[in-house]
Every structure is written in C-alpha cells, then in structure tokens.
Amino acid sequence: MVQTKPKDPEKSGRLFGLGVGPGDPELITVKALRRLRESEVIAYYAGPRKRGNALTSIESWLREDQQRLPLIYPVTGRPPPPPFDYEGTMRAFYDASAERVAEHLRAGRDVAALCEGDPLFYGSFMYLHDRLADRFETEVVPGVCSVVASASVLQTPLVYRDQTLLVLAGTLPEADLERMLANAQAAAIMKLGSNFEKVRRVIMALGLGDRALYVERATMTNEQIRPLAEVDPTQVPYFSMILVPGERWQAA
Ligand SMILES: C[S@@+](CC[C@H](N)C(=O)[O-])C[C@H]1O[C@@H](n2cnc3c(N)ncnc32)[C@H](O)[C@@H]1O
Numbered sequence: 001m002v003q004t005k006p007k008d009p010e011k012s013g014r015l016f017g018l019g020v021g022p023g024d025p026e027l028i029t030v031k032a033l034r035r036l037r038e039s040e041v042i043a044y045y046a047g048p049r050k051r052g053n054a055l056t057s058i059e060s061w062l063r064e065d066q067q068r069l070p071l072i073y074p075v076t077g078r079p080p081p082p083p084f085d086y087e088g089t090m091r092a093f094y095d096a097s098a099e100r101v102a103e104h105l106r107a108g109r110d111v112a113a114l115c116e117g118d119p120l121f122y123g124s125f126m127y128l129h130d131r132l133a134d135r136f137e138t139e140v141v142p143g144v145c146s147v148v149a150s151a152s153v154l155q156t157p158l159v160y161r162d163q164t165l166l167v168l169a170g171t172l173p174e175a176d177l178e179r180m181l182a183n184a185q186a187a188a189i190m191k192l193g194s195n196f197e198k199v200r201r202v203i204m205a206l207g208l209g210d211r212a213l214y215v216e217r218a219t220m221t222n223e224q225i226r227p228l229a230e231v232d233p234t235q236v237p238y239f240s241m242i243l244v245p246g247e248r249w250q251a252a
Contacts, residue, residue, distance in 0.1 A: 013040070013109040015101065015136050017125040019118040019143015020058045023220035023239075027149065028058055032141040036061060039112035041104045043069040045097075045124045047076040053239065054114035057220070069104070069111070071097040077238075078194060098131035105136045118145040122169075122190065147188045150218045150241045154225060159186045160249035170195035170242075177202045186246035196236040200228060208244055216240035 016035040021027030028036070036042070042062060046052030051059075052070070074093050079086040104111050119125035119140050132138065147167065151158040159165045166184040168177060169191040181187055181202060189199050203212045214231055216224045217239050228242070 011108055012136050013105040013107070013111060015105060015128070015132055015138040016110065016112045017119040017123075017129055017138065017140040018112050018114055019123070019141055019145075020054050020114050020116060021144040022117055022146045022149035022218055023053065023057045023223075025057055025060050027144045027219060028061070029141065029143065032143065033061060035139070035141055036112050036114075037063070038110060039066065040109040041067045041069050041101075041111040042114065043071060043097075043101050043111050043128075044114040045071045045073060047073055052114075053220075054116045057116070058114065067109075069100060071100065094127040094131065098128055101128060102132060102135070105132070115143065116146070117149075118143040121145045146190070146218060146239075146241060147243075150188070150215045150243055151245070153218045153223060154213045154215055154243060156213060156243060156245045157248070157252070158188075158243065159246045160252060163246040165246075170199045174198050174202060178205065181206055181208065181244070184244065187242075187244040189242040189244075191238065192236050192240045192242065193238040194236075196231065196240070197233040199242060200231070200233070203228070203242070203244070211244050213243045213245070214240070215243075 016039060018032045018035055020032060036058065044052050044055040046055065074089055075086065101111050101113065113125050113128050115123040115125040117123060119142070129138065129140070163185040166180060166187040168180060168187060168189045170189050171191050177199060192199060203209055209228060212228050214226055214228045216237050218241065
C-alpha cells in the first residue's frame with residue numbers, strides 16, 4: 001500500500017460524501033468522479049469478507065496509489081434479537097468508523113466516502129456526516145438513487161403530474177405496510193431481502209399485483225427483472241426493489 005503524505009499538518013483534509021450511483025460504473029456523476037480521483041483515501045462500508053457494492057461499482061475508476069479504508073459492519077442482515085444491543089453496537093461502530101476517517105482528515109488527507117445511490121437518501125454516508133460535518137470541511141455530491149435507476153431499467157414512468165410517490169422500507173411491520181400502501185398513488189418498496197414474502201402478501205391483498213414490478217441489482221451486471229409472482233422469496237437479495245408506478249395519466 002502506498003503511503004500518502006500530509007499536505008500541510010495545520011490544514012485538515014476535506015471529506016467528500018460521494019453518491020456513486022446504483023451499480024453501473026458509468027452512472028457516477030462527472031463531479032463525483034472528479035472528487036473521487038482527487039481523494040487520497042477511499043472509505044467504504046462493506047460486510048465481513050465482502051468488498052461492498054459501492055467500492056465494486058467504481059473500482060475501475062480508482063488508481064493504485066489511492067489508499068482504501070474499508071469500514072466493516074459488525075452485523076449485517078437481520079439483527080440478532082434482544083438482549084443483543086443492536087443500536088448500541090451500530091452506534092459504537094459508526095463512532096469508531098468516523099474516528100478512523102477523522103485521523104486521515106486531521107493528517108491533511110482528503111477522504112472520499114463512497115455511498116451507493118445517493119449519500120443522503122437512506123445512505124450509509126449519513127452516519128459519517130452526522131459525526132464529522134461540523135468538524136471538517138465536507139462536501140456531499142448527490143448520486144443517481146436506486147428508485148429512479150429501478151424505474152429506468154424497468155422502463156416504467158413512476159409518477160405523473162401531481163401524483164405522490166411513497167417510499168417504504170420492507171422492514172416495516174406488515175400492518176403498517178398495508179395501511180400505507182392502501183392509500184398510495186405510487187410506491188417504491190426498498191430493503192426487501194428476507195422481507196420480500198411479507199411485502200408481496202400485502203401487495204396481493206391490496207390488489208396491486210398487476211401493477212407491481214420487481215427488479216434486483218438494477219444497472220449492475222447481474223441485474224434481474226422478474227414477474228412478482230415468479231420471484232423465489234428465499235433468493236431475494238437486499239439490493240432489490242418493488243415499484244408500484246402511478247396510474248397512467250389519461251393524456252400520456
Ligand atoms: C440502505 S438503502 C441505500 C439507498 C441508496 N442510498 C440510494 O440512494 O438508492 C439500500 C436499499 O436500496 C435499494 N437499492 C440500492 N441499490 C439498488 C439497486 N441497484 N437495485 C435495486 N435496489 C437497490 C434496495 O432496496 C436496498 O435495500
């Protein structure tokens with residue numbers, strides 16, 4: 001690993017929160033790519049023994065001399081039940097991650113923190129932002145979020161004119177999903193994984209089965225689009241989404 005030199009010990013580095021888009025390396029913005037290539041340190045979240053989708057999607061843009069800073073989640077998937085302290089464990093992890101990033105910033109190195117999609121839309125960068133943005137010069141570069149990327153690959157207009165889009169996490173209790181979806185004009189349901197069967201049950205019960213569209217890993221090389229009824233619930237990845245597009249406008 002190449003060591004980077006502090007630019008000026010008195011001057012802190014800058015923190016860039018970069019939205020890297022939904023997976024296709026070409027869906028990073030020109031601005032995020034410029035900031036990525038300017039940064040000496042590349043910080044990214046990943047599961048144990050994994051590279052993380054954010055790094056994977058933009059690795060082809062990195063140089064050898066850019067230092068990688070993996071931030072490895074202590075828990076992934078469904079959290080263990082109490083007495084395991086999930087919130088406390090994650091808080092300690094985010095505190096420690098922020099301090100690892102801060103060490104580089106204090107040493108004058110610019111750090112690019114990668115985030116799938118957009119950094120401030122359910123993005124992991126938010127936890128670094130909360131802890132560091134008032135201590136160090138910080139810039140957030142928006143990214144193409146998975147909701148609009150999914151609509152693009154599904155080739156479906158998502159909302160017409162004055163329709164409202166509801167964005168939901170599939171992790172919500174079934175009764176909440178049902179109550180909220182019952183009144184939705186259009187919806188995006190994220191965080192499926194092991195929650196898929198529950199979400200599909202709600203969609204079918206509300207008579208939305210004909211309108212709902214499923215995609216996994218939109219824009220990635222292993223993207224899959226399947227009819228909702230044919231999805232095997234045991235095989236649904238976390239990076240998947242169901243869209244219920246708004247009713248087509250009469251003039252469309
Ligand atoms: C923690 S959120 C991150 C959202 C991200 N910041 C964004 O702007 O899209 C993770 C959820 O985003 C959705 N997601 C992210 N990338 C996706 C992709 N390429 N295809 C489908 N869903 C995706 C999935 O529903 C996943 O559970």
